[in-house]
Amino acid sequence: GQQVMQIPQYQHVQEGEDFTTYCNSSTTLSNIQWYKQRPGGHPVFLIQLVKSGEVKKQKRLTFQFGEAKKNSSLHITATQTTDVGTYFCAGDETSGSRLTFGEGTQLTVNP
Amino acid sequence: DGGITQSPKYLFRKEGQNVTLSCEQNLNHDAMYWYRQDPGQGLRLIYYSQIVNDFQKGDIAEGYSVSREKKESFPLTVTSAQKNPTAFYLCASRSDWGEAFFGQGTRLTVV
Numbered sequence A: 001g002q003q004v005m006q007i008p009q010y011q012h013v014q015e016g017e018d019f020t021t022y023c024n025s026s027t028t029l030s031n032i033q034w035y036k037q038r039p040g041g042h043p044v045f046l047i048q049l050v051k052s053g054e055v056k057k058q059k060r061l062t063f064q065f066g067e068a069k070k071n072s073s074l075h076i077t078a079t080q081t082t083d084v085g086t087y088f089c090a091g092d093e094t095s096g097s098r099l100t101f102g103e104g105t106q107l108t109v110n111p
Numbered sequence B: 001d002g003g004i005t006q007s008p009k010y011l012f013r014k015e016g017q018n019v020t021l022s023c024e025q026n027l028n029h030d031a032m033y034w035y036r037q038d039p040g041q042g043l044r045l046i047y048y049s050q051i052v053n054d055f056q057k058g059d060i061a062e063g064y065s066v067s068r069e070k071k072e073s074f075p076l077t078v079t080s081a082q083k084n085p086t087a088f089y090l091c092a093s094r095s096d097w098g099e100a101f102f103g104q105g106t107r108l109t110v111v
Helices: none
Strands: A004-007 A010-014 A019-025 A031-037 A044-049 A055-058 A061-065 A071-076 A085-092 A105-110 B004-007 B010-013 B019-025 B031-037 B043-051 B054-057 B064-066 B076-078 B087-094 B100-102 B106-110
Touching (some): A010 A019, A019 A085, A044 A061, A044 B100, A071 A085, B004 B087, B019 B031, B019 B087
Antiparallel strands (some): A061 A071, A085 A105, B043 B054
């Protein structure tokens, strides 16, 4: 079955440093989504990418979808303490079907 | 307010008992999902439903059952056959565009 893997599992940074998490699927995806879960909270949708090679930006966050539609990355520039949380990628093999999540990357930011 | 509601927030169950977790949405979404999250881990798919009166097993369906008699409701029953039910359970509904909206979660503890 479809597997979605994320690395690293944990990342500790100093405030102001950059952060990147990577997502790899065992199968080609129709789309990739990214979610953020704050400690004690529930996942909150950040963005969806659907096109091969797509790049989207949200302020300090940059999201990429690979050319083969099997990998993705999330990059945060100049981290802030408000960026703390776990970042998950998730994807469908077929649009609108089962949504498979990666294991997540837990980000801590030291002030 | 539109959204997805899970109840209860905390639930304690004795070994050998079945327990049902509630999930209700008023977003008019066809697709709904149940995930299990263990400490420090990702979201694992239990069951999902793309339309009323239809549902599919996810990756860890053993020991769980669901029903989808109404569009708004997707209850999850954790049966006594589930060997390690203590976990955080998250319900989500999904828009036609793809974005998943999560409830606040139910934390189930077996005592």
